[in-house]
Structure formats: C-alpha cells, structure tokens
Amino acid sequence: MNYRIAVLPGDGIGAEVVPQALRVLDAVAAKAGITFEYTYALIGGAAIDATGHPLPPETLELCRNSDAVLLGAIGGPKWDTLPSHLRPEVAALLPLRKELGLYANIRPCHLFPALADASTLKREVLEGVDMVVIRELTGGLYFGEKKRETLEDGSERAVDTLVYSTPEVERIVRLACETAKNRRGQVCSVDKANVLESSRLWRETALKVAEAYPEITMSHMYVDNAAMQLVRNPRQFDVLVTENMFGDILTDQASMLSGSLGMLASASIGGEVALYEPAHGSAPDIAGQNKANPLATILSVAMMLEYSFKRVEEARAIEAAVDRVLNQGYRTGDIMEAGKTLVNTVEMTDCVINAL
Amino acid sequence: MNYRIAVLPGDGIGAEVVPQALRVLDAVAAKAGITFEYTYALIGGAAIDATGHPLPPETLELCRNSDAVLLGAIGGPKWDTLPSHLRPEVAALLPLRKELGLYANIRPCHLFPALADASTLKREVLEGVDMVVIRELTGGLYFGEKKRETLEDGSERAVDTLVYSTPEVERIVRLACETAKNRRGQVCSVDKANVLESSRLWRETALKVAEAYPEITMSHMYVDNAAMQLVRNPRQFDVLVTENMFGDILTDQASMLSGSLGMLASASIGGEVALYEPAHGSAPDIAGQNKANPLATILSVAMMLEYSFKRVEEARAIEAAVDRVLNQGYRTGDIMEAGKTLVNTVEMTDCVINAL
Ligand SMILES: CC(C)[C@H](C(=O)O)[C@@H](O)C(=O)O
Ligand SMILES: CC(C)[C@H](C(=O)O)[C@@H](O)C(=O)O
Numbered sequence: 001m002n003y004r005i006a007v008l009p010g011d012g013i014g015a016e017v018v019p020q021a022l023r024v025l026d027a028v029a030a031k032a033g034i035t036f037e038y039t040y041a042l043i044g045g046a047a048i049d050a051t052g053h054p055l056p057p058e059t060l061e062l063c064r065n066s067d068a069v070l071l072g073a074i075g076g077p078k079w080d081t082l083p084s085h086l087r088p089e090v091a092a093l094l095p096l097r098k099e100l101g102l103y104a105n106i107r108p109c110h111l112f113p114a115l116a117d118a119s120t121l122k123r124e125v126l127e128g129v130d131m132v133v134i135r136e137l138t139g140g141l142y143f144g145e146k147k148r149e150t151l152e153d154g155s156e157r158a159v160d161t162l163v164y165s166t167p168e169v170e171r172i173v174r175l176a177c178e179t180a181k182n183r184r185g186q187v188c189s190v191d192k193a194n195v196l197e198s199s200r201l202w203r204e205t206a207l208k209v210a211e212a213y214p215e216i217t218m219s220h221m222y223v224d225n226a227a228m229q230l231v232r233n234p235r236q237f238d239v240l241v242t243e244n245m246f247g248d249i250l251t252d253q254a255s256m257l258s259g260s261l262g263m264l265a266s267a268s269i270g271g272e273v274a275l276y277e278p279a280h281g282s283a284p285d286i287a288g289q290n291k292a293n294p295l296a297t298i299l300s301v302a303m304m305l306e307y308s309f310k311r312v313e314e315a316r317a318i319e320a321a322v323d324r325v326l327n328q329g330y331r332t333g334d335i336m337e338a339g340k341t342l343v344n345t346v347e348m349t350d351c352v353i354n355a356l
Numbered sequence: 357m358n359y360r361i362a363v364l365p366g367d368g369i370g371a372e373v374v375p376q377a378l379r380v381l382d383a384v385a386a387k388a389g390i391t392f393e394y395t396y397a398l399i400g401g402a403a404i405d406a407t408g409h410p411l412p413p414e415t416l417e418l419c420r421n422s423d424a425v426l427l428g429a430i431g432g433p434k435w436d437t438l439p440s441h442l443r444p445e446v447a448a449l450l451p452l453r454k455e456l457g458l459y460a461n462i463r464p465c466h467l468f469p470a471l472a473d474a475s476t477l478k479r480e481v482l483e484g485v486d487m488v489v490i491r492e493l494t495g496g497l498y499f500g501e502k503k504r505e506t507l508e509d510g511s512e513r514a515v516d517t518l519v520y521s522t523p524e525v526e527r528i529v530r531l532a533c534e535t536a537k538n539r540r541g542q543v544c545s546v547d548k549a550n551v552l553e554s555s556r557l558w559r560e561t562a563l564k565v566a567e568a569y570p571e572i573t574m575s576h577m578y579v580d581n582a583a584m585q586l587v588r589n590p591r592q593f594d595v596l597v598t599e600n601m602f603g604d605i606l607t608d609q610a611s612m613l614s615g616s617l618g619m620l621a622s623a624s625i626g627g628e629v630a631l632y633e634p635a636h637g638s639a640p641d642i643a644g645q646n647k648a649n650p651l652a653t654i655l656s657v658a659m660m661l662e663y664s665f666k667r668v669e670e671a672r673a674i675e676a677a678v679d680r681v682l683n684q685g686y687r688t689g690d691i692m693e694a695g696k697t698l699v700n701t702v703e704m705t706d707c708v709i710n711a712l
Binding site for chain 1: 558609
C-alpha cells in the first residue's frame with residue numbers, strides 16, 4: 001500500500017515536531033509493508049511570508065488530493081497584528097476545516113500514568129480518566145453571519161450568529177454514538193438548552209439519534225456544569241459531544257487532564273480526507289531550539305493510522321511505545337519533573353522509535 | 357439605618373439557607389446599629405405552584421422597591437418538563453436580571469485555606485488563589501434574537517444571536533477596572549477576538565476603557581486558553597472580566613477552586629437595587645433535610661453589606677467568622693473530610709454567629 005500524505009508543518013515548533021512524527025510513521029511503515037509519500041506545503045505565517053496568504057490555493061488543492069493531512073501548528077507574534085482575514089490561525093484553519101468538510105474534531109484524552117504528577121489535578125482525580133471529546137467543527141458561531149454597525153450616537157454594535165441545522169447535529173451525534181460503541185457505551189451531550197434555541201434543537205436531535213442506539217446510554221449536561229465536572233470528576237465521561245464554541249473551550253480545558261498540552265493528539269474528520277494535528281500551538285518562545293515535545297504529533301500520526309488507514313494495530317503500537325518511553329523516565333522540558341531524564345525533540349523521537 | 361430587603365428563598369435548599377443567612381445578618385445588624393426589614397416573596401418553582409408563573413409581577417415589584425434582594429435557589433425536577441418560557445431558572449432569573457438592570461455578576465473566588473484539601477486541584481496550585489470573576493449578565497447570546505425554522509426538506513434550523521454594543525462593554529470593563537483598583541490592579545479580559553466580531557468589539561472597547569486607568573494592567577486572553585489557565589495556574593488572575601456565556605462557563609469552572617460550590621457567593625449589580633445569591637443550585641436531592649451548606653448564602657449577605665450598604669467592616673467580620681469556623685473544623689456534608697466535625701445547616705449558622 002502506498003499513501004499520499006500532505007505535510008503542512010506551519011509555524012514555530014510545528015516545523016520541528018512534524019518531521020519527527022514522520023520518522024515514527026516511517027518506522028512503522030517499514031514493518032507494516034506500507035509506504036508513505038510526503039508532499040510538503042505552506043500554511044499559516046510561513047505561507048503569508050512566501051505567498052501573501054495563510055492558505056494558498058495550492059495547499060488546499062494538495063490536501064484535497066491526498067489520503068491524509070498532517071498539520072503542525074500555526075501562528076506567531078510576527079503575524080498577530082495582521083487584519084483578521086489574514087491572521088494565520090483563523091484565515092488558514094477555519095477555511096481548511098470548511099473546505100475539507102471536517103465537521104468533527106476528535107480529541108482522545110486520557111492520563112498517561114507516568115505523568116500523573118505533572119498535572120495540577122490530584123492523582124486520585126485523574127486516575128482512570130479516559131474520554132474522547134468530539135467537537136462539531138464547521139458550524140455554530142464560527143461560521144454564522146457576522147456584522148458590525150455604527151449606531152446613531154456613534155457607538156457600535158457587533159453581531160455574531162449561532163446557527164445549527166438538524167443534519168449537522170445528527171451526523172456529529174451519530175459519530176459520538178459510533179465512537180462510544182467501541183468504548184464504554186456512554187455519550188454525554190453538552191449544550192445550553194435552558195437558554196439557547198440552537199441547543200434545544202441540538203438536544204432534541206440528539207435524543208432522536210439515540211433512539212437508533214439502544215446499547216448507548218446518552219446523558220445531557222449544561223455546558224457550565226460540564227466545565228465544572230471536568231475539574232470535579234472527569235472520570236465520569238466516556239464520549240463527550242458538543243457544538244463548536246463549547247467544544248473549543250472544553251477541549252482545551254480537558255487537555256489539562258493529560259498533564260500537558262504537549263501530549264494531546266487530534267483528528268478532524270468528516271470529509272474525503274482527514275486532518276491530524278497536535279492540540280498545542282506554535283510555541284514561538286521555544287521554536288527552533290529542538291526543545292519541543294513531539295509526542296502530541298507522534299500520537300496524531302497514530303490516530304492517522306487508525307482513522308484514515310484502519311491500521312489499528314500499528315496505532316496501538318505507537319501509543320504503547322510512547323507509554324513505555326514515559327515509564328522509562330524520558331521527558332521533554334514541558335513535562336519535566338525532578339528525577340527524570342531531560343531529552344530534546346529529536347532524542348524523544350529516537351526513544352519512541354527504539355521502543356517500537 | 358433601616359434597610360428593606362426582598363427575600364426570595366425559591367426552591368429546594370434555597371428555602372433552608374436563606375433564613376439562616378438572615379440570622380447572620382441580624383446578628384451583625386444588632387451590633388452595627390442597623391435594622392433590616394425582610395419581605396418574603398415567591399420565585400421559581402414555588403411561584404409556579406402558587407401563581408402559575410415563576411416570576412410573579414408582585415415579586416418583581418417588591419424587588420424594585422427594596423434596598424437589596426436576597427435570592428436562594430431556583431428550580432427542581434418537578435418543573436423540568438415545563439416549556440421553556442415557564443422553566444423556573446430561565447423564566448425567572450433572566451427577566452429578573454434584565455428588569456432590574458443587573459448587568460454585572462460578581463463572583464469572588466478565593467481559597468479558604470482550611471478547605472485546600474477538599475478541592476480536586478493540588479494544594480500548591482490553589483494556595484494564594486484570590487480572584488474576582490466579573491460576568492456581563494444582560495447581553496450576548498442570552499438576550500439576542502432566537503428563532504427556529506423548518507426547511508423545505510423537513511429538517512429544522514435554529515438560530516441564536518450574539519449582540520454587544522459599545523456602551524454595554526464599556527460599563528462592565530470599567531467596573532472590572534474599578535474593582536482591580538482596590539486589589540492587585542490586574543484585569544484579564546477574556547474573549548474570542550480571533551473568531552467573533554462581538555469579541556473584536558469587546559477587545560477594542562476594553563483597550564479604550566483601559567486608557568483611562570493607567571494604574572491598571574490589562575491583558576487579553578482567548579476563552580479557550582482561559583479555561584485551560586484556570587486549571588493550570590489560577591493564581592495568575594486578579595480580576596477576570598468576560599461576556600455572558602463565557603462567564604457562565606468560566607464562573608462555574610472557577611468555583612472548583614474554592615473546593616465546593618457550597619462556598620461561593622455572588623452579587624449581581626448595575627441597577628438601582630442589587631441581588632445577592634449563592635452560586636449553587638437548589639440541590640433537590642438534599643432539600644428539606646437540614647443538610648445544606650449555608651456558607652455561600654452567608655457570604656452573599658456579606659457581599660450585600662459591602663456593595664449595597666457600604667458596610668465593609670461588617671462584611672469582613674462575616675468572612676472572618678466563616679474562616680474561623682472552618683479552621684475550627686466544622687463542616688457540612690458537601691465539604692466533609694475525615695477528622696472534621698459534621699454539622700447541619702442550622703448548626704453551621706450557629707457556629708458562624710458564635711464566631712462573630
Ligand atoms: C485558532 C482558533 C481559531 C482555533 C479555534 O478556535 O477553533 C483553535 O483554538 C482550535 O481550537 O483549533
Ligand atoms: C439557570 C441559568 C439560566 C443560569 C445562567 O446560565 O445564567 C445559571 O447557570 C447561572 O449561571 O446563573
């Protein structure tokens with residue numbers, strides 16, 4: 001088998017962790033009799049500098065013609081003062097999601113036992129945490145109509161619109177149910193149905209979708225309570241599904257359960273081709289220093305193997321290798337603790353490849 | 357001095373904790389030479405049962421003619437199946453906020469040292485946490501236009517509208533700056549300016565307001581990052597200010613920093629008369645059993661003394677009494693730990709009154 005991967009390193013540490021993750025992918029490929037063909041393309045600030053736009057048409061075209069996309073990270077202070085239609089995060093990420101039809105962002109979130117002490121939450125709260133957060137990614141406030149108007153008295157008025165339709169909710173809730181089938185069978189749908197009309201539609205639709213899944217237990221939680229429960233008792237969650245903006249907030253919050261954002265992989269799926277990326281940002285402060293934690297990106301290629309290429313065994317092998325390396329005490333700076341061995345980006349990757 | 361207080365116990369444990377908080381208020385009043393005149397009124401499920409509506413006009417009228425309002429808690433399973441325009445939380449709370457012009461919800465959030473171990477966060481993360489979260493309370497998605505339409509193919513489409521105008525943002529950010537003046541001088545304004553037009557207006561306006569406060573350091577944070585930072589390093593915040601929906605989520609999340617929702621007081625201000633209420637709900641599971649934690653409501657009357665009656669000394673005395681009682685080891689069920697003394701609602705109040 002030969003797969004074509006679009007490789008978009010992006011900015012900051014993205015350019016460092018992506019090549020490392022590809023080394024891991026190659027190590028797995030050799031054993032599994034797969035070959036990968038990598039085509040690099042520009043995105044984000046790097047693309048602005050080279051072409052004037054953070055998402056050049058060639059990049060989008062390449063993604064469309066690939067079997068999977070690996071993205072590093074986007075943005076940095078250099079481009080922070082650009083007008084919003086050129087800002088690398090927004091003007092690249094949002095159209096990329098929309099154009100590729102990536103309506104679902106999937107973030108598995110579990111504790112690596114070796115990192116239990118790296119989190120700010122108590123070990124006994126984290127032990128056993130194993131959830132998947134599924135965020136709707138192409139609807140809601142992100143893509144609704146926006147406007148700004150000047151009122152008679154000279155003050156301004158800004159409007160954003162939160163829109164959801166039945167089919168948009170159906171497909172994402174169905175995905176949550178399918179995901180839960182292979183897990184503990186529990187879906188918690190998060191909304192604000194006591195206040196928002198879109199949340200009432202969300203809840204009604206979720207209830208209807210659930211009828212087709214008698215083996216799934218579906219619960220419904222208000223978003224304010226969910227934000228609290230993620231700190232109070234995160235173990236209660238198996239699959240959590242929610243709309244775009246709530247998902248943006250809750251996934252970042254949930255990332256703290258893994259001890260570090262440097263450990264979190266994500267997949268954005270729904271269209272012909274899926275996109276994989278670490279949950280962390282471009283970390284300009286440590287960029288170019290071979291210090292970044294490559295594990296989130298390595299775990300993202302594991303997700304790619306599982307979701308895009310149905311190579312579950314190889315995906316599990318990478319995850320097990322990461323676990324082993326952590327148990328052996330290797331740590332990049334972001335997850336460093338007294339008594340552990342500090343390694344750099346390349347060394348950490350070497351460790352994972354050796355453990356494979 | 358004689359003050360008229362509208363007392364709205366509401367549902368569940370609201371009816372138990374409110375009278376206890378009034379006992380504390382009376383204890384303070386006697387010493388300070390103030391008298392309070394309490395007038396009870398119906399709200400929430402109790403009001404639905406008696407009058408058919410969760411916010412009877414007499415209740416609103418009473419609030420308008422009082423010097424302050426003390427609210428218990430609203431809602432319960434009995435009324436959960438009502439259509440949303442009658443649901444006690446929404447159909448009472450939201451119009452009450454709007455009608456009384458309560459545009460700012462203020463929740464102080466600090467660690468009671470005696471409760472450090474009751475939280476799921478590590479003691480060293482919580483130590484020194486002392487912040488005030490200020491939530492805009494009468495704008496945004498809560499009060500924007502909502503609609504639902506059926507599309508040609510029979511599916512539905514729901515819309516909520518997020519609206520903010522310059523003066524709405526100005527007044528709340530100004531309040532945050534004024535609050536920070538008496539504290540550590542730091543305001544963190546939370547928005548999603550990379551995606552939302554309303555957040556861009558929010559940020560521009562906040563920057564302008566800040567110009568009038570050279571002594572304040574204002575920072576800006578995206579809401580996803582804020583949700584993460586509240587878990588990662590909550591000590592960094594002094595005054596946090598944000599829009600209605602983000603505030604709903606972040607205040608509940610921040611409540612976990614105090615160890616228990618049973619400890620959190622809140623004030624909603626902005627109009628002629630302010631409203632004080634515990635941050636917790638009606639807790640139907642323990643209602644009527646003299647088990648509820650009255651401290652959040654007791655701390656709410658402390659806020660009333662400070663904000664509505666400028667009796668800062670008396671407010672501090674109540675807070676100090678609560679601290680003392682916790683240090684003495686008295687605990688209601690929600691904050692109970694091994695080795696402490698379990699007390700009921702009335703006993704806990706007795707302890708506070710003795711400590712005063
Ligand atoms: C950069 C920003 C537009 C983006 C989002 O809000 O979706 C980011 O926070 C994310 O979660 O991928
Ligand atoms: C009950 C609900 C409408 C309310 C809100 O969302 O404002 C509550 O969660 C709160 O925070 O007071």
